[in-house]
Amino acid sequence: MNHRTSHSIRLAGLLLCTLALPAWRAHAAMPAATPAEGPPLKINLDAFEAMKKKAALPDGIKLAYLQMGDPNGPPVVLIHGYTDSARDWVPMLPYLPKRFRLILVDLRGHGQSSKPDCCYDLYDFAYDVKLLLDHLHVRKADIVGHSLGSLIAQRFAETWPQRTNRVVLISSTGGRNPCEPASKRQFDFAAQIRAQKAPLQANSPFMREWWSSPTPVNREFIRRERQDAAKIPLRVWLAVLDQALTNPDLQTMLPRLKAPTLLIWGSKDPIMGPQDRASLEAGLPHAEVKIFKGLGHNPFWEQPRAVATVIARFLEKRG
Numbered sequence: 001m002n003h004r005t006s007h008s009i010r011l012a013g014l015l016l017c018t019l020a021l022p023a024w025r026a027h028a029a030m031p032a033a034t035p036a037e038g039p040p041l042k043i044n045l046d047a048f049e050a051m052k053k054k055a056a057l058p059d060g061i062k063l064a065y066l067q068m069g070d071p072n073g074p075p076v077v078l079i080h081g082y083t084d085s086a087r088d089w090v091p092m093l094p095y096l097p098k099r100f101r102l103i104l105v106d107l108r109g110h111g112q113s114s115k116p117d118c119c120y121d122l123y124d125f126a127y128d129v130k131l132l133l134d135h136l137h138v139r140k141a142d143i144v145g146h147s148l149g150s151l152i153a154q155r156f157a158e159t160w161p162q163r164t165n166r167v168v169l170i171s172s173t174g175g176r177n178p179c180e181p182a183s184k185r186q187f188d189f190a191a192q193i194r195a196q197k198a199p200l201q202a203n204s205p206f207m208r209e210w211w212s213s214p215t216p217v218n219r220e221f222i223r224r225e226r227q228d229a230a231k232i233p234l235r236v237w238l239a240v241l242d243q244a245l246t247n248p249d250l251q252t253m254l255p256r257l258k259a260p261t262l263l264i265w266g267s268k269d270p271i272m273g274p275q276d277r278a279s280l281e282a283g284l285p286h287a288e289v290k291i292f293k294g295l296g297h298n299p300f301w302e303q304p305r306a307v308a309t310v311i312a313r314f315l316e317k318r319g
Helices: 045-050 122-135 148-159 189-194 205-210 219-231 234-245 274-283 304-315
Strands: 053-056 062-069 075-079 101-105 141-146 164-170 261-266 288-292
Touching (some): 062 122, 075 148, 141 148, 164 304
Antiparallel strands (some): 053 062, 062 101
16 A cells, blocks of 8 residues: 555546545444444454464565465455454354355554555555465455455456456445535544554544444454554554545546456445445446445444345356
8 A cells, every 4th residue: 555666556646636535434433332232253353363374475564364264165355444454354254155265364554464664555455465365376366345445455456357256345435526525524534543642542532433333343343453453553554544545546447347346335334425336336337236224334244144145145156
């Protein structure tokens, strides 16, 4: 996601106005978490973290990852969102078919992966995924991404179509109107993040708001998400914010995404709203679309079985 001289793609932006980052992260825009407990997890979180390995990539990054399911099955890469980690997918994993070879990554700057000073643009993240697939001798894979991860999935599929089978974009966007009045945005997240001081505190009001959800989510899961997010250096938060999430040029590259694609949103997503949906559907007119009524930015946390079923049916349409 950064400005690595040897790897970064420099695209001429379509956007004509300068604006603060829109709210890319639903956790912060959602109402405060309800006291109700979410569904129990079916995966032990300590055991999950212990499964991670690290790949030393040729670009100098040590990328943490883990694999689950059938090692000989169809490869499916799962790419998490901003300030998350591979744990992002834990609520949904038990409901995905065991015949898939699931490859889950901690993006650079996140989880157990390297946290370099540079680089954090969309191409940098996507290039790491490509190098990991090289390391694992995976020629072609399905690519599933959530929020920031969905933008990385877009960039991967656009840049390496020969390595891409099918694509699932959850809570994604095709770009927003840069001249949209600020009054139409729910939060200026850039300002909130830039106001933070190091070290981040996992239980601060900001972090609790950042990880809130409109429907109950397992408390221990969210507690660990907050803890790990607080461990990410503030410089990384800011680098991702500046280099990947502030006015990314999405529309220029979208015509290159030729793989069959499924778009998933929650109807009450306060971050990726109607304008985001419209821009992505316009850029990918042949994509399948599923909107989960009443769900927010993290539908696979809120109704993991239902979301997994939709994803599995789409991925099983081979050819």
